[in-house]
Amino acid sequence: METKFQIDFTEFAFLVEACIPPKPIARSMFWHKVIDEYYFQMTDDERRHLFEWLKKNNRFTEGLNNEEDCRIFHARFDPLNQYMVTTNYGGKEEQYEAFKYNDRYHVKKDTWIAPEYIVDVKPKKNVHDE
Numbered sequence: 232m233e234t235k236f237q238i239d240f241t242e243f244a245f246l247v248e249a250c251i252p253p254k255p256i257a258r259s260m261f262w263h264k265v266i267d268e269y270y271f272q273m274t275d276d277e278r279r280h281l282f283e284w285l286k287k288n289n290r291f292t293e294g295l296n297n298e299e300d301c302r303i304f305h306a307r308f309d310p311l312n313q314y315m316v317t318t319n320y321g322g323k324e325e326q327y328e329a330f331k332y333n334d335r336y337h338v339k340k341d342t343w344i345a346p347e348y349i350v351d352v353k354p355k356k357n358v359h360d361e
Contacts, residue, residue, distance in 0.1 A: 240280070246261070247265055247285070248284070248285065248288060250262045250265075251285070251290045251291050251301065252301055253298060253300075266303060267339040270308070275310070278310070279308075279310050281308060282308040285304070291304075302332070303332060306330050306332040307340075309330070313355035314328075314330065314331060314353065315327070315328060315329075315353050316328075316329045316336045316344055316349055317349070317351040317352075318348040319350045327344060328355065329343075329344060336352065
């Protein structure tokens with residue numbers, strides 16, 4: 232039985248902060264879920280706020296040097312690293328919201344778009360860009 236819990240953004244941000252890598256497996260799984268799933272449930276303002284919040288945390292900033300999960304989180308949440316990627320696969324065009332990491336456009340932590348299918352890449356416009 233899976234129960235849904237509702238927490239406010241501040242509680243969520245504290246929970247994310249408590250899971251900054253390196254951490255045991257359960258916290259790591261939550262960290263990955265923030266990158267792969269919860270990101271899409273957040274508004275642009277919430278994403279930006281969480282990104283700025285964690286950038287003030289020493290464990291996170293130090294983790295950028297030696298923890299790949301911190302670097303991936305940074306890439307996923309950095310508002311200046313968001314792209315709309317158009318692909319053409321088998322004659323079907325699709326558009327994906329992606330982030331750039333290690334010269335690849337990722338849609339999830341471990342899922343990236345094969346370069347041979349990319350036909351266009353544009354920086355994602357944020358609400359504050361206009």
